[in-house]
Amino acid sequence: MAEPGGTAPGAFDPRGFDPVGGPRRPGHLKRPGRGPLNGQTLRVRPAQAGDAPAIFALYRAVLEEGQSFLAAPDELGPQSGLGAVERCALIAKTTDEDGLIGAILLREAPLRRLQHSRTVELFVAAGARGSGAGGALLDAALAWARARPELRWLRLSVYADNDAAIGLYSARGFVVEGRRPGFSVEPDGQERDDLLMALDLRAG
């Protein structure tokens, strides 16, 4: 649920990632009979610059739901606030590459003192949720991050009522570091809390 921000330019660093098959520790990439994938295999791969329009379009569609992210669609910057996707994003597609199912961004801060941590943003197309894509993207991101000894933390913020996301992050080892009461105010004036969650990549 991070606010829009920038990412330094550069190439995607392939450590921890098999460019053909996806993450080296694959997790549940195939969920036949569960959800809308109809038994197709899900493929997770690093984003390329050419994937940016599809990622931005999906991000915007998720923002239009108005539920899970802080920004409203009309608050996105000229580059949708996601930065250079080829440097920080993994994407999920079916093997026939037909349409984008989801994406996870591991954004780095432009500050030297924060180079040991990344901020996570994860989103799956509304019609594809519950099929294992979110879990597969997070597993791939964890494999990617664990292959980088310079990284210690993955951090994120999530609305405290976002049960699906909190369930997923908790199942993968993220712990709650704090709660911010009334962190945001909805258009109808209702306040919402968020949780700060983190995963220590060097633990266990």
Ligand SMILES: CC(C)(COP(=O)(O)OP(=O)(O)OC[C@H]1O[C@@H](n2cnc3c(N)ncnc32)[C@H](O)[C@@H]1OP(=O)(O)O)[C@@H](O)C(=O)NCCC(=O)NCCS
């Ligand atoms: C959160 C999100 C990424 C999960 O993606 P998904 O593809 O639906 O998740 P998966 O099918 O891989 O499910 C993985 C786990 O998530 C949890 N989960 C999924 N849906 C859930 C729900 N409705 N309630 C509780 N937990 C749920 C479960 O722990 C599930 O584990 P399981 O595989 O053992 O069942 C997706 O719901 C989404 O994009 N939501 C909108 C954007 C968003 O909220 N992003 C996070 C902002 S911080």
